[in-house]
Structure formats: C-alpha cells, structure tokens
Amino acid sequence: MEFKYVPTTCPFCGTGCSFNLVVKDGKVVGTAPFHRSPVNEGKVCQKGANANEFVNAHDRIKTPLIKKDGKFVEATWEEAYKLIASKLGQYSGEQIAVIGSARASNEDNYALQKFARCVMQTPNIDHCARLCHASTVEGLTQIFGSGAMTNSISDLADTNCAFIIGSNNFEAHPLIGRRIMQAKANGAKIIVCDPRRTATAKQADLYIQQNSGTDIALLNGMMQYIIKNGWENKEFIQNRTLGYEEFKACVMQDKYSLENVSKVTGVPAEDIKTACEWIHEADKTAAVYSLGVTQHIVGVDNVCSVGFLQMLTGNMGKPGTGVNALRGQNNVQGACDMGALPDSLPGYQKVSDAAAVKKFEDAWGCKVPAKVGITIPEMFETFDKEPSKLKAMYLMGENPILSEPDIAAIDRALKNVEFLVVQDIFLTETSEYADVILPATCYAEKDGTQTNTERRVQKLRKAQEGPGIAKNDWQIIADLAAEMGHADKFAWKNASEIFDEMAALTPLYGGMDYDRINSEGLQWPCPTKEHMGTKVLHAEKFNGMPDGKAKFLPIEHRSPAEVTDAEYPFALTTGATIWHSQSGTMSRRSESLNNECPRSWIEINTEDAKELNIKNGDVITACSRSGEVNAPAKVTPDIKKGVMFMPYHFSESRVNLITNPSCDPVSGTPELKVCAINIKIPKEA
C-alpha cells in the first residue's frame, strides 16, 4: 500500500493557505494540516479542509468533447486540436477573444496569454479579475505605482487598529480573519464598515453600517474630520506624497461635514468620529478591503479613497499598516501578474510601452500586438451587440454565464460566438454553449505555482494523475500552438521551464525559481536570486511613481448607477458565503460543504419583511430592471433596512439574472454591490 502526504496550496480563495493532500494508492483521499505554511500555520477553513472532495467527483471531464448536431460527443485530442486549429485559423487576430483563469496556475496563464498574443495575434485577453479587483489594480497603480496588497497577511496581527471596509473576511478569507482576531487579542481596535452585519462585523469593536454605495462620502467625511482636528501626518504628506492641497480642498467641502456625511451614509456622526479617534490614537492602522469597495461604478475611486486615508495618516510602508486589498480567487493575483490582462504583458509591463513589447517580441521570436485589447464586459457586449466584430472565444476555467452581471445579455452574447472553446475540469453552465470542450487537470493533478493576495508565490504539487486523458492547461495550449505551427515557442517539458521563461522576462519574479520557493514561497518584488522577497511595499519610496511619491487626488462621491425609487425600492448587494466559492463548480460538488449550505437565499431586514408580510423561509421573487429570480427569504436584523443580499454561488437561483451591468468606467468592474430591486410574492400554486 502506498500512503503519502503531498503539500500543496489551496484552490479556493486568495489567502493562499497550504495543506497536505493525503494520497493512498495513487488517489487523493483526504487533506491534512501542513503546519509549515507561514500563511495559515496548519489551520484551514472548511473549504480547504474538504478540497479533496471534488477532485475525484464522478463527473470530471475525461476526454475532449466536440459538439455534433447539438450534442457533445467524445473525441481524441488529435481531432480536437485539428478542429480548433482549423477554426481559429479562419479568423483574424482581433476577431478572437481569450479569457484566462484565476483558478489556473501562473504557468497556465502565462502559456495562455503567450498563445493569445503570439499565435492568435490578438490583444483581447482578460480574466475574471475584471469582475473583482480590476478596480484595485487600476486604483492602487494610479496612487502608489503598484496595484497589489501593500502588506503581508501575518502583518495584520501586529496592527493596533484594523479599518475594514467592504470585506467579510471571516467568510471570504477566514485565515486572514484569524490574523485580525490575533490583533484584537493583542488589544487592537477593530472597525468594520458594511451594510450587512456580517460574521466579520460581529467581531468589531465599532460597527459602521453605511448605505451601499456611499463609501466615498464616508471616507471623505472621515478625512475631513481628521484634518479639522489636525490629526493628519504632516511629515508623511510633505515627504512622501503629491497633490495634497487639491485633495484637501475637495474633502474640506461642506458636503463632507460630519452632519452631511451622516445623512448620506446613514451612519451616526458619533460613530464616524470614534473611528477617526481610534485611527488617530493607534500607532499603526491597517486598512482592509475587498469586493464591497471594488464592485461599484466608483470602484477605482473607492480604492483610491481608502489609499488616501492611509496616506493622510501616514499608515504606509510599515508592518501593521497599509492598504490590504484581499484578492478573491486562489490565483487572481497571479493571473494578473502573468499578463492575462488586455493592457499588460507579464509583470504589468504595458502593451502601450514600445520597449516592453519589443522585449517580448525578441524573447518569443514573434510579433506581439502593441495595442490595448478589450475587457471581458466589452467582449460580451461586442458579441451581443456587434457580432460582426468578434467571432471566436477561447475560455479557460471560467463560468461567465453565472459570474457576470445581467446573464440575459451574456446568454445572447455566447449564442453569437461562432466558435467557442471551453477548457475546464467540469462541464459548467457556460460549457453548454461550447463547440469544443477540453478536459483539464485540476490543482491536485499538476505542478505549478500560484500567487496569493500578499504576492506570495507558492507551489502546487501534483498528488495524482488527472481523470481519463485530461491534460494540464499549459500542455493543452502548447500542443495547440504546435498544431498551429508554433511548436518551437511552446516547447516546455514541465511547469518549471515555463516559470523560468516567465521569471527571466518579469522583473517582479526575476529572482524566483522552484527551488527557492519550495518551503515558504517568496513575495514579489523579488528581482534577483539574492533578494529575499518583499513583505511590505513602499517602505522607502513609491517605486513607479513620479518622484517616488504617492499621489493624492480630489475625489467626489457619486451615486450608484441604479438608485432606489418607488418602483424598485430596495438596494440589492451580493457576496459569498464561507461554504462556497464563486460559481460553485468545485464547492457545490463537495458533499460536506453543500450539505451545510445547499441553496441560495435572500436576506431581508426584519422590519422590511414585516412590512412586506414575508416570513423566514418564504420563497419570494426579486425583480430588477434586468430580470427576476426566486429564493427563500432569510429574515434577519443583521442587514440594513432597505438593503437585501443574495449569494452568487447558486446556478438554480442566479442572482446575476437581476444584477445590473453598469461598470466602473476605468476598471470595467461591474457594480455587483448595488442594484435596485423590488420584491414579489409568488402566488400559491
């Protein structure tokens, strides 16, 4: 009997916990603690603990499938490659859209963006970071010169004050929530701002329940109060920032007085004062945020405003401070780093920078489109409204028909795709639209790396063979490139060789290799083999900014795209539960997780429910300008009156049937956190 532990990194959220996969006679049969991880020290949440359960699910895709007469039939790799090569060969570069995957490894995403740019000659590559933290990448790059979480997860335990806004980390990033609880045990004050009194909010010393979509008003109000009291860090502002006067003029306007801000946000002025006092009194304050900040039409401005609070109070560049953007999926940081973005080559080297493009052209030995491509929302909008411009799509490991807003529009768009390739580990709601489906190995079946939210590059280690004839994502891409006549550029023998090619072209990763990241990983930037990685960004200066200084900007509060009115009187917000991940493709196949949380729900404030005559558990219909969806009501005092909440994991109760497709104009991130709805009570059948 063979029995072994294989340490690997979790396939669920961006925290990047590690655990051991327990392997018996060549099959993954369980998980076990891996104490050695500096991120989670052997501890895991329920998703990590059960991350073995979906791996050998009976319905993994085992062979390529080709749609013939509306039905999928099994095919050989040769048939699939030939068909794809001939079809894709018919289109010009810009007629093709490519979507990478925040689930897949760095190596897989590097291979895919190289395939898109090199073989397809298309600039149109993006992935689901667009949906979550594109606002972070844009916003933090604008003001700090780098679009990532500035500090480290373990750092949070050392803060004296955690200012948490729009992050239910207890459920979405539980092992980061643990660090915040460690800080609390050490005496730190915890402030949580969220329209829902979440599991995270319940741990707060001060809970601020602002109206959905009023974050800038809240933050500007706080900053005005801080300046009025002379609590700003004058030395930091003077030495390390630019643009302060203009910013100050903006936040000092009367509309951001405590009284006015209190009206807009629905938060008592006293609580806003208390938050400011605690931040002022704390030696170190860490700001923590997630999708509650980014998924708005003002997502980028929200992100910048959180940054300004930290600049204003000098809480940057030291452990226990910083702007801690918590990334959603296991490798959404890495997929961005690898250049699965329409404007960036690996390492955020811009396609608009001729020198960068030339560098990649020389290294790859081919032409690279020197043009900013289109984002995911633009891709679907084009397929929907101007199908003559876009013809084909190559989709790796994403499920947009569940995850994108306004599903009706996505449905029209996917039906307009002339040739759709979907590469995944399971059949998904999206793969139904495909012409060819390709079976990929999952995290437990491949070597590779992924990068967590604190920029730590960690290893995935193969524990078992994939199902049937499934292949690693990068291998499929390399084979296909070879079929299309580019074998020489994709001649990797293993994942390590891809990593080395990437690292040689990507200064952020320049000093890393598989040996160096073996036990604890390394945090970028790590430019040389001697460099020990970077725990805290911007310690001395803001690299990548003019004069190395962070930039203040005047930012005004703007209302959400959809405001409530007589017809649609409630604001709907969306989010995750601890039991599931994203569109549920993996977590809902886990019996342990799905038994605890088998169905969707809609949270309604107790008073609203009373007025509407809705009882806990009643199935109700939520209607918006986009559509309608049914779910059982969960009546709770924990959600703000006038606000409702639905989780986004459930295909049988798709919240994105009703969400609105308005996006942040800069980042393209949709406003999934505010949508005006009304409630209908279905008539008894």
Added chain:
Amino acid sequence: MAAKGDMVYAWSTNEDMLAKGECGGAVTALLKYALESKMVDGVLTVKKGVDLYDAQPVFITDPADIAKAAGSLHCGTLLLPKLIKKYFNGAKDMKIAITLKGCDAMAMYELAKRNQINLDNVLMIGLNCGGSVEPGMAREMIEKKYGVNPDDVHKEEIDKGQFIIEYEGGEKGIAMDELEEEGYGRRLNCQRCKLKIPRQTDLACGNWGVIGPKAGKATFVEVCSDKGAELLNKAEKAQAIATEPPIPKGLEIRGKIEKSMFRLADKARAHQFGALGDGEARLKFILDETSRCIKCYQCIENCPICYCEECSTKKSHLVAHGQVPPPFMFHLIRYSHIADSCINCGQCQELCAMDIPNSLFMHALQVEMEKMFGFTPGINMDLPVLALVEEKTERARLSSTGTDQIFNIFK
C-alpha cells in the same frame, strides 16, 4: 531474556544506524527488524518533510526505507492514531508498527475502545516526550529569541530543560522556563501534559536515564508488554540490536526527570486552568472565545475521541446548518460527548482556524470529571463514563430511554 517490566539500554548493531539514529538508533533498528521478520506489514512513523520544521507521516513497508524516519523532530506536533482509523482501516486487516508520543499512545487506547483500531494488530513503540513546539512559533522564537535565521538551523533538541539549536556557526540553548514565560516554547497542552513515558505501549523508549559510557549512544527501553518483550528479544537474538542493563544511578535520574516534569505540568495546569476562572466567569470566557468559531470542523476532524458516523453537531435540529458562527450548542455537544475522554493532545486548539483554546477548555473539564468519577482516559481499555463508545447501541439507548450514559453516574 527481557520480560515485561524490565528495563535495558539498547542500541543498533548497524554502524550506519548507530551513527545517524537518535541515541544509538535502537528504535530504528527495532522497526527495521519488525519489518524484516514480518512481525508487521508496515511501519507508520514520522519523517522530515520540506525541512526540519515540517514533520510528515510516512508509511514504510520496505525495511531499506526505514532510515528515512530516523531522528526526532520536536517541531512535529502530529497525532498519528487517527490516520490508522481513517486510512488504514483501523489496522483490522494488516499489522502495523507505530511510533507514539504520550498523547498518541492515549489516543490509540481511546480509539481502540471504540472499536476504531484493532490493537492486536498494532505494535506500539512509545517515545518519551517532554513536549513539542509548533513549527511556526519555533521559527519565530529562533529568529527573535536566539537571533538566528531559522533556515540556518540544522538540528534542534530539548535537553536538560533547554531548547537547543545547532546552526551554521554555533550552538545555542535557552531554558524552557524562560521561553515559556515569554509565550514561546512548548505547546500549551504539552506544558500541561503528565504522560512523559508512555508505559501503555509495548516498548517505551527514550534517552532519559542513559548515563555512563553509553550516554547519547543508547536508548533507554522499558518493556511494557509481552509483545514488547518478544520484539526486543527476537531483535537481540537476530543481532539487530544489543542491550545491557541500565546503570542504577541512571534509573534514579530517569525517575527524577519524570518527577520534575510532573511538577512543571502541575504548575502549568494551576496557571492555565486558573486563568479560566470559575462558574459564570468561566462560561463567559468560553462563550466569548467560541464566538469566533467559523465551523471549519477541524476540532472534530482531528479529535481522536470523535469517531461517530452520525455526528450530533451535523444534525440540523441541534445545530442549524450553514450558520457562522454556529450556535453555542455546537460546542456544548463537543464538551458533553468528549470531555471525560479528552487526552489533552491539543489538536483541536492547534488546528483551530480561529485559535480558540478548545483543548484548554476540554482538558479543564476532563480533569474535573476525573476527580468526580475516577475515570482516567488513555491509559487502558476501561470504558469512559459519558462518551459514546458503541455509537449505534448508545444512540439507540438514548432514543428509547432518554439517557446516553453507560453508567448511572447519579446513583
């Protein structure tokens, strides 16, 4: 010929093992012999994983591979017995030798009395243990207290009341007392532990009491069962090991070491249990701490007492599904179903995603219940007072009579 109750110094006759194994490599040699002689089909023990701070379970079936497991890892905080239940069918259809610290040995008995492990098929090699250190904490301690880069350390040991490291360029030891006063050192449950020499195994092995010319070159072996005597005698006859009687002064020293550890444990218990408070204050403390629970189930998953197929915490009429934090009933079920059998292995605390001091609560309850009912878990096959040992029978009794107690504790 050694018999149950005897004590010897033992060492490997193999030059390589003698040099590389801990204390003369006797344990390595015994395990190798057990495999070679087909006394067992496999050995479940611990090896070094990605580095010295990573202990990894390993199942060895080829005697040639036994050297992989040589040496002790004080940053190894694993508990092996539940692996036998989960992945080796409770040793019901194969013979397994296993190395066991005190908490592991206790866990073996508690699982065995619940029919989850067949002890007849297990050869238990006990290892004296003065406590272990969480790997993350060990690295932090080495960096901050020793001023040494933890990656430069190539050996660590606990000896003469000190945690000692050897690293490129030197050796450094700091008294455990001092470390523990500053919140470093052994796990809190190890500090409370009073099972330092696991005499309920077949052979209890360690270095305490080896003095004279054999100091550091032999293992002190206490023969605790006939099965243990058989292994030792056969291994000696096959010239896999050599033995000699212990020096009387060594016996005395061994006794003193054990006693001093008990004193330390009593002190730690008084201190840690004292901090819990009494009555309402204790309840409030427990309520506050458990309010962080995210219901990851790691306390249950890793508990060597939990084995029920029909876990009460998963019944939605007792604990609502999907709720985070779960209702307090979740924790109450754990206390009432486990506390009398808690062996203080610390897993429920060490692996808690929210650092809830679960083991402290449970152990405090166990100590109180032991005083009340006289049941000591983990030392023999005696049945507990309250915990379910025959799940199906006892659940049936509960549903028909309203009580799940094996004994009427109130009579």
